Amino acid sequence: MSNGLTVENARVSYLPEEGGAPQLAVDGVSFGIEQGEVLALLGASGSGKSTMLRAIAGLEALDAGTISWDGSDLARVPVHKRGFALMFQDGQLFPHRSVSENVAYSLARSSKTVVANRVAELLHLVDLDGYGDRRVTALSGGEQQRVALARALAAEPRLLLLDEPLSSLDRELRERLAGDLRQILASTGTTTIFVTHDQSEALAIADRVGVMAAGHLVQLGDASDVWRHPADAATASFLGYSSVLSTAAPLGVAPFAGELALRPEALVVAEDGPIHAAVLSDSPTISGARLRVLVEGVGTLEAVSLGEQRFTAGHPVRLRLDETATARIPVAS
Amino acid sequence: MGGDRHSVTSVRQARPAPGTILAIVLGAGVPLVFVGVFFLWPVASMIGRGILPDGVLDLSGFADVLARPRTLRLIGLTLGQAALAAVITTLLGVPVAHVLYRLRFRGRRVLRALILIPFVLPTVVVGVAFRSLLREGGPLGFLHLDGTFAAIMLALVFFNVAVVARTVGSAWEGLDGRQEEAARVLGATPGRVFLTVTLPRLAPAIVSAASVVFLFCSTAFGVVLVLGGTRFGTIETEIYLLTTQFLDLRGASVLSITQLAVVVLVLLVAGRLRSRSGAEKGRSTPVRPTRAHIGTILVTILVAAFLALPIVNLLLRSLTTKNGFGLGNYLALGTTGSHNALVVPVWAALGNSLTIALAATALSLVIGMSASLVLSRRPRSRGLRRAITGLDGVLMLPLGVSAVTVGFGFLIALNQPPFDLRSSPVLVPIAQALVAVPLVVRTVLPALNAIDPRQRESAAVLGSTPWRVLRDVDLRVVARPVLAASGFAFAVALGEFGATSFLSRPDRPTLPVVIYRLIGLPGGDNFGMAIAASVVLAAITVLVIALVERLRVGTVGTL
Secondary structure, three states: OOEEEEEEEEEEEOOOOOOOOEEEEEEEEEEEEEOOOOOEEEOOOOOOOHHHHHHHHHHOOOOEEEEEEOEEEEEOOHHHHHOEEEEOOOOOOOOOEEHHOOOOHHHHHOOOHHHHHHHHHHHOOOOOOOOOOEEEHHHHHHHHHHHHHHHHHHOOOEEEEEEEEOOOOOOHHHHHHHHHHHHHHHHOOEEEEEEEEOHHHHHHHHHHEEEEEEEEEEEEEHHHHHHHHHOOOHHHHHHOOOOOOOOOHOOOOOOOOOEEEEEEHHHHOOOOOOOEEEEOOOOOOOOOOOOOEOOOOEEEEEEEOOOOOOOOOOOOOEEEHHHEEEEEEEOOO | HHHHHHHHHHHHHHOHHHHHHHHHHHHHHHHHHHHHHHHHHHEEEEEEEEOOOOOOOOHHHHHHHHHHHHHHHHHHHHHHHHHHHHHHHHHHHHHHHHHHHOOOOOOHHHHHHHHOOOHHOOOHHHHHHHHHHOOOOOOOHHHHOOOOOEEEHHHHHHHHHHHHHHHHHHHHOOOOOOHHHHHHHHOOOOHHHHHHHHHHHHHHHHHHHHHHHHHHHHHHOOOHHHHHHOOOOOEEEHHHHHHHHHOHHHHHHHHHHHHHHHHHHHHHHHHHHHOOOOOOOOOOOOOOHHHHHHHEEEEEEEEHHHHHHHHHHHHHHEEOOOOOEEOOHHHHHHOOOOHHHOOOOHHHHHHHHHHHHHHHHHHHHHHHHHHHHHHHOOOOOHHHHHHHHHHHHHHHHHHHHHHHHHHHHHHHHEEEEOEOOOOOOOOOHHHHHHHHHHHHHOOOOHHHOOOOOOHHHHHOOOOOOOHHHHHHHHHHHHHHHHHHHHHHHHHHHHHHHHHHHOOOOOOOHHHHHHHHHHOOOOOOHHHHHHHHHHHHHHHHHHHHHHHHHHHOOOOOOHH
């Protein structure tokens, strides 16, 4: 008997629009989430993460496996009785209702004053005081997503599901809202699963991260753990590691059973560095330059240089390895 | 090449080249003259007869005619009947729309096509089908509904369910399903989701469909004439009776004007309601049926049975003769019926119908195509653009005015100079073409409007003359829609009864006219012949429409 949500061996398929055989979107996924926890499902588009979220909400039926809450199976519980809330990527606000009517949608059974107070409280929470009477169509993208969040929180869902909540916004707004979101989720203590393809967003908001690829949950763990120890080469490259080496000996790393994943900043230009390489190209960045270098016995890698020095192709350089920007991937069994 | 080069620049300049103006004048002129002579002039003379009997304004005719208890009763009956039919049809059509356009199951495309059959059946055929079902000795004769208000109501609903199902269904298909999902996930019950999220977005389509049904029912003629007997009727049948039986042309005029006013009012109200909110252009994925859909599925099955019953019965009855099962009724179509009911054999009438419908189709294509080409242009001059919008309105007028009014208008306007066509056989195809032109325009114009104007510009920049641009860009795109429009026009002309019943000459009747005549003299083989003739007419119509449906162009549902 476990608390919160448990997903066991979930499998979901869907029929393609124009007929044909069913396509498997989620295959054999298992995980759990504790009360008050924030879990990010991270994956490229088509990895099955949104389908998984829709299945939890009850919008997709499972072909196999179970989804249960506090130990009881949800298979026969219809969407509206699950007590969850789902916020869509593009908000899906009701255009024929005002901001406060949208927020109050799930509060239909309460008295007028209770509703009014609760709506005001929620609009304050998402920093939209006084927006209640506006038309939702007149709001900016960021404001619409805030209203959608307030609407989802209004029902005090026992589980909040967020489907790419920030990805329709531009970058600056996205970064600001990610911080706000984390704070709102923490202050309301809402158990949350959110789906994203943006690793920095996952890192900024979630306690734990699950990485999905091709319908499978390939890795699940504390956010920082997942970054330090990607499960395999594909996951590593999805998480921003630019190269994965099967042998790391030429870089001066003691042999181990597995592969070494490098972030671009793992190799740094240093006058007394032990690694000899030749520059292939360089492009300036704010803090220096990003290089493509040829390391003897390894091949083409990325490296960074700090400072204003520029390099021409063929220029020999010496590099040092920053092991905090690397990850060791155990051999696939 | 100098001339070509000149036309290249003229496309991009604000002022159209002289050739363009000529083309617009010709393209607009032909349809305008046609609609003017054969629609506006007859309708105007009809109105004139009602309010200007001796060249002086005199509204006493209104007082006279509208004060008759029979007239008042019929106006009330027309409106009440149409309103009730619109309500029932909508209540039945919306669940059918849900099943056919939101659920995913094998055969739904076939069902969507089948449900259209009642709508495309000629009105006289629908009348005969219900007579044969409900009359004494028929399968439902024990209900004693023949000649009752309920019988008319059943036939009107039968006729129009497809209008609601298709109009509402295609709108429903375009609604973004995630709005409903958002509501469900927020804890709304299925009923609340429908009422608060789906219905508000569906309302424009429902109102639009209901008003079209109201319009069709309030101008219903053939069905009511066949089923209503003497007690029930509409303004339409009354105009017919006043003209043909009582020769009260003034009374008929007054009723026609009343009718016109009702139609214009409905169109205005519907137009306002429709324009209030724009249609959504989303797409939704149909879902697999579950137990939650049992209600709408049941309604759909009942409606399907209701739609199939008269058709199946008509088919079976056509094969039943006094001597048991056989083709006797069809063989009798080579005769003039018992007691010499007809002037010509039924097959001859079918020949007339086909010839006339072909002529009407050709006529409506010429008029509708040239009108569409003009309507699809967007000249820069504001005056020209306004003129084009005006032309659009004028061409749609015949759609809103009943066929009986058109036929009646022909009778009183075209039997004196300058247009003395009374005895001419061209009147019938002209009247039928008039009814078909709006259909042609509504089928062809959307395809033309969808052409990116830059295609024409690039063809012109590459050195094509305006006529070649027309041939290479416009005509190529509309080939399929034109074919579909010909099918619609042909089917409509073939089944046309309202105007034709006024205009067809006794020695050259069309098939619907002959069927009506046969059912009016039901002795001997006549009823069986009427049924067999109805099956033949229905089969041709359904065949033509099925071919059109295969072209998959914008459909009747967008009427």
